[in-house]
Amino acid sequence: MNNNKQQRRSSRFSFSRTYMVARRILQQIRRDRRTLGMMLMMPTIIMLIFGFSLSGEVKNIPILVDNQDTGYTAHPAPNVEISITAGSKIAAALQNDSRVKYNTGSFDKNRASVDNGTYFAVIKIPANFSETIFQRQRGQNKTAEIQIYIDATKPAIRASIQGALQSALQSIQGGSAFKFNEELAFGGAQYTGLDVGIPSVIGFVLTFLVLLISLITITRETISGTLQRLYATPLTALERLVGYAVALLLLSMMLAGVILGIGILVFGAAVKGNLAVLIFAAVLYALTHVLIAVFLSNFAKNELQAVQMAPLIALPSLALSGMLVPVNSLPEFVQPIARLVPLYYGNRVFEGIMLKGYGLLELAPEFLVIGVIAFLSLILALATVKDRINA
Amino acid sequence: MSQAAEWAVEALDLVKVYKEGNILAVDRLNLKIGRGEIYALIGANGSGKTTCINILTGILAPTTGVVKVLGMEMPRDRKTISKYVGVAPQEYSVYHDLTVEQNVRFFGRLYGMSNNELERRMEELLQILRLDERRRSVVANLSGGMRRRVSIACALIHNPQLVFFDEATVGIDPVLRAFFWEYFRSLKKQGLTIILTSHVMDEAEKADRIGLIRAGKLIEEGTPKQLKHKHGADTIEEVFIKLSEGKIVDE
Numbered sequence: 116m117n118n119n120k121q122q123r124r125s126s127r128f129s130f131s132r133t134y135m136v137a138r139r140i141l142q143q144i145r146r147d148r149r150t151l152g153m154m155l156m157m158p159t160i161i162m163l164i165f166g167f168s169l170s171g172e173v174k175n176i177p178i179l180v181d182n183q184d185t186g187y188t189a190h191p192a193p194n195v196e197i198s199i200t201a202g203s204k205i206a207a208a209l210q211n212d213s214r215v216k217y218n219t220g221s222f223d224k225n226r227a228s229v230d231n232g233t234y235f236a237v238i239k240i241p242a243n244f245s246e247t248i249f250q251r252q253r254g255q256n257k258t259a260e261i262q263i264y265i266d267a268t269k270p271a272i273r274a275s276i277q278g279a280l281q282s283a284l285q286s287i288q289g290g291s292a293f294k295f296n297e298e299l300a301f302g303g304a305q306y307t308g309l310d311v312g313i314p315s316v317i318g319f320v321l322t323f324l325v326l327l328i329s330l331i332t333i334t335r336e337t338i339s340g341t342l343q344r345l346y347a348t349p350l351t352a353l354e355r356l357v358g359y360a361v362a363l364l365l366l367s368m369m370l371a372g373v374i375l376g377i378g379i380l381v382f383g384a385a386v387k388g389n390l391a392v393l394i395f396a397a398v399l400y401a402l403t404h405v406l407i408a409v410f411l412s413n414f415a416k417n418e419l420q421a422v423q424m425a426p427l428i429a430l431p432s433l434a435l436s437g438m439l440v441p442v443n444s445l446p447e448f449v450q451p452i453a454r455l456v457p458l459y460y461g462n463r464v465f466e467g468i469m470l471k472g473y474g475l476l477e478l479a480p481e482f483l484v485i486g487v488i489a490f491l492s493l494i495l496a497l498a499t500v501k502d503r504i505n506a
Numbered sequence: 507m508s509q510a511a512e513w514a515v516e517a518l519d520l521v522k523v524y525k526e527g528n529i530l531a532v533d534r535l536n537l538k539i540g541r542g543e544i545y546a547l548i549g550a551n552g553s554g555k556t557t558c559i560n561i562l563t564g565i566l567a568p569t570t571g572v573v574k575v576l577g578m579e580m581p582r583d584r585k586t587i588s589k590y591v592g593v594a595p596q597e598y599s600v601y602h603d604l605t606v607e608q609n610v611r612f613f614g615r616l617y618g619m620s621n622n623e624l625e626r627r628m629e630e631l632l633q634i635l636r637l638d639e640r641r642r643s644v645v646a647n648l649s650g651g652m653r654r655r656v657s658i659a660c661a662l663i664h665n666p667q668l669v670f671f672d673e674a675t676v677g678i679d680p681v682l683r684a685f686f687w688e689y690f691r692s693l694k695k696q697g698l699t700i701i702l703t704s705h706v707m708d709e710a711e712k713a714d715r716i717g718l719i720r721a722g723k724l725i726e727e728g729t730p731k732q733l734k735h736k737h738g739a740d741t742i743e744e745v746f747i748k749l750s751e752g753k754i755v756d757e
Contacts, residue, residue, distance in 0.1 A: 341599050344595055344660075346564075347563045348613065348616045349617060503581070506526065
């Protein structure tokens with residue numbers, strides 16, 4: 116009878132038992148300072164970076180304007196002078212538009228600057244622009260034409276440039292009298308949203324998964340107690356790190372294969388450039404992140420910390436890489452940081468190959484930076500690697 | 507390597523202070539262990555045994571003191587020394603997701619063994635350690651005693667001259683323990699020096715010499731017979747209790 120009662124009592128929901136479970140978990144977390152630190156740091160960093168990067172609309176897009184308009188002065192009657200300087204007005208309006216970053220130069224000479232990514236568009240206002248406007252106002256069937264050579268691989272940027280131009284045209288009379296002669300760079304590249312999105316997704320997924328898998332794999336050695344055992348064998352730290360890197364590189368190549376395969380075969384993402392260059396880029400990029408992970412693994416004491424490190428790197432990279440917002444549109448103090456993010460170069464490489472048809476030559480600077488990051492990670496990994504217990 | 511070295515292990519005034527918590531783990535410890543000896547380092551949990559082993563195997567640097575292993579200087583020559591030394595750490599410390607063979611091969615190759623040599627030696631060890639039937643089993647599926655034997659196989663695969671067994675015989679059944687000791691004796695006959703640690707006192711009875719360690723200090727040393735005689739005790743456990751003056755030693 117009594118027993119029965121006790122049994123019933125112990126099977127009833129106990130607040131004190133529940134409380135102890137909750138309390139124990141908090142006690143454990145309190146001991147794990149690094150996890151606690153990351154729990155505070157990670158949301159702070161991610162919120163700040165995303166907040167800053169998403170706060171503004173697309174702005175500061177570098178464009179080049181070649182204003183050849185000479186202006187037009189007419190004397191329709193004695194002592195009446197009409198002076199039109201439409202080109203300068205448009206130029207001035209663009210200069211004051213925060214969406215674009217205004218530069219001047221020759222249209223014909225700078226078309227190549229769109230091809231190589233320096234400017235997103237070059238714009239030419241022809242010499243007879245004001246004159247044409249005048250003639251149209253006089254009832255002549257003429258249209259003032261503005262020539263644009265534009266990079267259409269980023270729809271949001273293209274829309275902003277077009278928007279800025281439209282607003283600039285409002286500043287002169289007769290808004291309907293104009294025609295944009297828009298020529299798309301990269302052989303008239305017209306891409307779907309998917310085409311445009313896939314390259315950055317490839318970069319991001321590679322960043323995140325390669326870091327995650329590498330960190331977990333390496334940290335496992337520490338936990339299993341085998342690391343100490345390895346310290347006592349002839350195996351050197353360099354051999355161990357290179358061994359990790361080789362195995363993880365092979366795994367990452369598999370990963371890259373799956374990512375590229377799905378992107379291209381399942382979603383039919385455009386690959387304008389050479390597939391071999393794309394594969395080379397994916398492997399180099401994966402290797403870089405393997406080496407970054409090898410370095411970072413020196414600071415992770417357990418698998419949990421390793422698992423936290425991957426998003427801690429990958430998420431800010433996402434915000435800073437130009438994937439969500441062009442780097443030029445980020446607040447100025449954030450921009451230099453963005454240029455340190457491997458994914459920034461990764462995106463440029465993947466977009467360059469897939470959308471713009473760039474090859475090794477055009478992407479040499481990006482490849483070089485990625486290579487330097489890989490090399491530095493290896494050096495840092497070797498400088499911080501432990502070859503015995505550090506106590 | 508100098509074959510002429512008289513001692514397998516020589517430690518002079520070893521001191522180890524752990525940076526974290528500023529803990530004195532080894533306190534002016536002196537140790538000389540001859541070649542072909544079975545030496546048991548006995549002490550309570552936390553007395554500094556493992557710290558000591560870690561220093562002697564070169565994976566932990568002493569704060570001060572000199573260590574010579576097989577006539578070479580530790581930690582300076584530790585990678586050279588490691589070729590002649592085997593270590594079976596306190597935890598099983600083998601790869602749980604690999605098979606017995608895969609583990610043994612991995613360590614064998616780290617010691618630079620040739621394939622033929624490695625396969626021959628592995629065959630021999632797996633037979634002796636009664637692991638041959640489970641050679642293709644994943645370690646995670648083995649019993650505790652078997653894992654311990656896998657760990658020992660990994661420590662012996664390269665025919666070391668000196669081997670450290672940290673708590674190798676603790677927590678295993680009496681039959682297996684008796685087997686281990688028999689095996690240790692046969693290894694000794696082949697000229698191997700064995701250094702083992704234990705917090706189980708009667709283990710030590712079977713060693714050639716015993717070092718009693720407490721609070722990082724070597725408080726007594728000698729053959730089991732000598733120690734029992736000196737302290738008028740019947741067992742090593744009694745010796746230990748007498749030396750501890752009845753205090754609970756749980757450093």
